[in-house]
Amino acid sequence: MNEFWVLLTGSLVGITCGLTGVFLILRKTAMIADAISHTVLFGIVVAFMVTQSLSGFWMLVGAAIAGLLTTFLVQLLQSGGLQEDAAIGVVFTSLFALGVLFITLFAGNVHLDVEHVLMGEIAFVPWDTWDILGFSMPKAVWMLLIVLVFNLLFLVFFYKEMKLTTFDPVFALSIGLPIVAMHYSYMTLVSLTTVAAFDSVGAVLVVAMLIGPAATAYLMSKSVIGMIVWSMAFGVMAAITGYYLAKLWNTSIAGMMAAMIGVLFMLVFLFKPHDGWIWKVFKRMKIKDTEPNIL
Amino acid sequence: MDALQVTNLSVAYEEKVVLQNVNLTTPVGHLTGIIGPNGAGKSTLIKAILNQLPNKTGAVHILERPLNPKDHLVGYVPQRNAVDWDFPANALDVVLMGRYGHIGMIRKPSAKDKQIAMECLKNVGMEAFADRSIGQLSGGQQQRVFLARALAQEAEVYFMDEPFVGVDAATERTIIAILKDLKAKGKSVFVVHHDLQTAADYFDWMILLNQTITASGPTEQTFTEDNLQEAYGGKLFFMDQTKLNKTFN
Numbered sequence: 001m002n003e004f005w006v007l008l009t010g011s012l013v014g015i016t017c018g019l020t021g022v023f024l025i026l027r028k029t030a031m032i033a034d035a036i037s038h039t040v041l042f043g044i045v046v047a048f049m050v051t052q053s054l055s056g057f058w059m060l061v062g063a064a065i066a067g068l069l070t071t072f073l074v075q076l077l078q079s080g081g082l083q084e085d086a087a088i089g090v091v092f093t094s095l096f097a098l099g100v101l102f103i104t105l106f107a108g109n110v111h112l113d114v115e116h117v118l119m120g121e122i123a124f125v126p127w128d129t130w131d132i133l134g135f136s137m138p139k140a141v142w143m144l145l146i147v148l149v150f151n152l153l154f155l156v157f158f159y160k161e162m163k164l165t166t167f168d169p170v171f172a173l174s175i176g177l178p179i180v181a182m183h184y185s186y187m188t189l190v191s192l193t194t195v196a197a198f199d200s201v202g203a204v205l206v207v208a209m210l211i212g213p214a215a216t217a218y219l220m221s222k223s224v225i226g227m228i229v230w231s232m233a234f235g236v237m238a239a240i241t242g243y244y245l246a247k248l249w250n251t252s253i254a255g256m257m258a259a260m261i262g263v264l265f266m267l268v269f270l271f272k273p274h275d276g277w278i279w280k281v282f283k284r285m286k287i288k289d290t291e292p293n294i295l
Numbered sequence: 296m297d298a299l300q301v302t303n304l305s306v307a308y309e310e311k312v313v314l315q316n317v318n319l320t321t322p323v324g325h326l327t328g329i330i331g332p333n334g335a336g337k338s339t340l341i342k343a344i345l346n347q348l349p350n351k352t353g354a355v356h357i358l359e360r361p362l363n364p365k366d367h368l369v370g371y372v373p374q375r376n377a378v379d380w381d382f383p384a385n386a387l388d389v390v391l392m393g394r395y396g397h398i399g400m401i402r403k404p405s406a407k408d409k410q411i412a413m414e415c416l417k418n419v420g421m422e423a424f425a426d427r428s429i430g431q432l433s434g435g436q437q438q439r440v441f442l443a444r445a446l447a448q449e450a451e452v453y454f455m456d457e458p459f460v461g462v463d464a465a466t467e468r469t470i471i472a473i474l475k476d477l478k479a480k481g482k483s484v485f486v487v488h489h490d491l492q493t494a495a496d497y498f499d500w501m502i503l504l505n506q507t508i509t510a511s512g513p514t515e516q517t518f519t520e521d522n523l524q525e526a527y528g529g530k531l532f533f534m535d536q537t538k539l540n541k542t543f544n
Contacts, residue, residue, distance in 0.1 A: 026382065081309075157401050164392050168378045174345045174371040175396035175448075176364025221383045222428050 005126040005138050010243055010257055012144035013197045013209055014235025019151050020193045021214035022228050023186060026166045031085060032074065033190060033210045035092035037203040039070045040195045042099035049106050056130070056143055060195055067191020068184060070095065122200045122253045140200040147196040151189055155228075158182065163224050201254040209235060212261035216268050234264050297359055298323040298452050298483030299344070304353035306336070306343050312506065313339045317353070319502060319511045321485075323451075326478045328488045328498035328514075332527050335505040337487040338374065341454045345371060357452055367396055370450030372441050374457050380430050386440045387425040390416050393447030415443040420469055435466030442470060453477065453484045459493075471497055494518065 024030050043066025047058045070091055077087035125140045132142060155162065165172040165179045172179050190210070197206045217230035242257030249256075270277050297320050304317040314336045321327055329337050343351045346362050355361070357368055370393075393415070394408040404412075416422045419439040429437060438458055445453055459467055474484050474497070485502075488494055494501070494514075501517040503509040509526040510517040 028379075160392075160395060160398075160403070161400060163384075163388075164395055167382045167384065167389070168373065168392070170342075170347065170373045170377055171371060171392065171444075173347050174364065174369065174373075177395070177400075218383070222385065223383050223388070227383050 002126040005141065006122055006253065007240060007243055009122055009125045009138065009140045009144065009200050010239030010253070011236045012141060012148065013201055013206075013257075014213065014237075014239040015232045016144055016148045016151060016193050017197055017206065017209035018213040018217075018231035018233075018235030019148070019155070019228060020190055021210040021212075022217065022224070022231050023162055023166055024190065024210060025214040025218050026224070026227075030211045030215075031088050032071065032187070033194070034207050035074070035088045036067045036070050036187070036191050037194045037198065037206045037210075038092050039066045039095040039099070040191060040198065041203065042066050042095040042102070043069075043191075044195070045099050045102040045106075049102065056139055060143070060147075060192055063195030064188050064191050066095065067187055067194070070191075071184060071187040121202075122257075125200050140196075143196040143199065147189075147192045150192060154185065154189055158185075159225075162186065201257065205254045205258045208258040208261050209238075212258075212265055213238065216261075216265045219268050219272055234261070238264055296323050297321065298325070298357070299485065300356040300359070301344065302354040302356075304340075304343055304351060304355065306339055306348055306351045308350070314343065314351075315507045317504075317508055319508055321483065321500060321502075321511070323358070323483045324478060324481050325483055325500035326474055326498050327483070327485045327500040327502060328494050329485060329502045329504060330488060330491070330494055330526070331504035331509075333489075335526070337489075337504055338456050340502075340504060341456055341485070341487060345369065345454060364396060367448065368451045370445040370448035370453040372445045372453070372455035372458055375434065375438050375441060375461070377456075380432075380437055382429065384429055385426050386416060386421060386429060386432065386436075386443075387412055389429055389440050390443045390447050393444035396448060411449070412443075412447050415446040416440075418446060418473060419443045433463070435462040438462045438466060439469065442473060446473070451482055453482060455484065455486045457487050457489070459488065459490065491523070 047062025221227035246256035
């Protein structure tokens with residue numbers, strides 16, 4: 001049974017992050033996910049300081065606010081003339097450092113250690129359960145399910161708006177779409193996804209799950225919806241194969257899952273029909289063979 | 296009825312003035328060229344008219360009322376290089392985006408929207424490419440897709456930012472035929488253009504711009520050497536060059 005919960009948690013991380021990550025890739029803001037995955041620590045610590053509890057709900061609220069704050073600060077620095085990557089670098093290291101300082105200053109004796117936040121421990125997921133409506137499931141599964149529902153609802157309602165504001169924000173603005181509100185709503189979802197996922201796989205590996213499957217799907221897809229489906233599929237594949245390989249080699253589960261994301265990406269990059277790397281090399285060789293030898 | 300009325304419009308980016316005190320009025324039913332040297336603020340003028348710049352002062356009226364996207368009066372073709380053409384979408388997807396304003400938030404495109412989008416693709420001669428990924432289209436074909444998307448907006452006043460840049464001759468002819476057709480249907484079209492050789496053939500109304508309006512009115516009155524000298528300053532030298540080329544070829 002424990003194995004089932006771990007697999008389910010991993011797969012849910014794959015699905016939720018895969019879904020959310022698609023627009024990070026398309027909007028070329030993958031690095032903001034990196035930033036948010038670190039600054040949610042700040043949000044969680046502040047939420048703990050204010051409420052003196054480690055309840056999942058307040059963690060989500062704190063993370064959402066931290067994500068919005070990150071997005072807002074990055075935007076602010078950018079409009080002040082800083083480049084986006086520099087703005088992200090400054091904001092997330094500062095907020096993360098504040099988070100670490102606050103933990104050691106105000107939450108030293110609570111189970112909120114930095115290593116746990118960064119690496120997570122998916123193997124312990126089955127023992128931390130919540131009872132909601134008579135169902136007892138691991139807390140991580142509940143949180144991921146709730147966040148997945150939010151993500152799905154957002155895309156069901158705003159799929160075409162997300163598509164247009166991502167592809168052509170200037171045109172989107174000209175027909176009156178609220179592009180700023182869309183951006184902040186989406187970044188809130190990225191923050192929620194991050195905090196729901198990092199409890200099990202850790203903040204660093206959330207980034208792998210958010211970006212890797214979507215980047216792999218980008219190589220495969222001709223439509224946004226196709227990319228979403230592939231991205232979720234790659235997320236689940238990485239989670240399941242990663243789990244069994246970790247078991248086989250007796251190594252870190254989350255680490256193996258993230259490694260599998262890299263493996264899947266390389267496989268697609270190399271062997272994708274028509275424009276995979278191998279295919280291209282092969283085609284080039286064929287052209288050379290058929291070229292007349294003028295000497 | 297005026298298609299466009301701009302009053303005391305000024306735009307500055309970080310203290311650098313791009314447009315200064317622009318005033319102009321254009322009646323409906325004209326094919327208007329917005330002409331001026333590089334850095335004259337042509338694209339900025341369009342963006343300011345479409346209310347995309349927070350740091351502008353002055354007033355803009357489209358068909359004699361303030362711009363409101365919900366009126367669906369305005370169609371827009373941004374510069375082609377403003378978007379990433381590797382985006383996973385096909386030609387029909389992009390044209391369908393022209394319907395989003397009419398469809399409204401949350402709701403899905405209907406069969407009728409798709410039919411309109413398909414007709415617009417047909418109008419630009421691209422119906423055979425409806426399923427083609429936009430990344431696999433040539434520059435001219437991408438420009439036609441952008442034009443089809445604007446047509447799908449079924450607007451009254453169109454603004455197009457450099458639609459002739461980097462397109463093949465066939466596409467240029469297709470685009471100009473469609474623009475003239477729009478004009479024949481009583482629509483008003485504003486086109487940012489920088490090829491002085493073709494400008495007088497294409498447009499029956501002109502806005503000559505260099506940070507402020509040099510001249511604005513019917514082509515035969517505005518497209519004069521004096522006005523061009525003023526708009527282009529010392530940079531008009533190349534105009535003589537092109538004239539020379541024309542004579543010698």
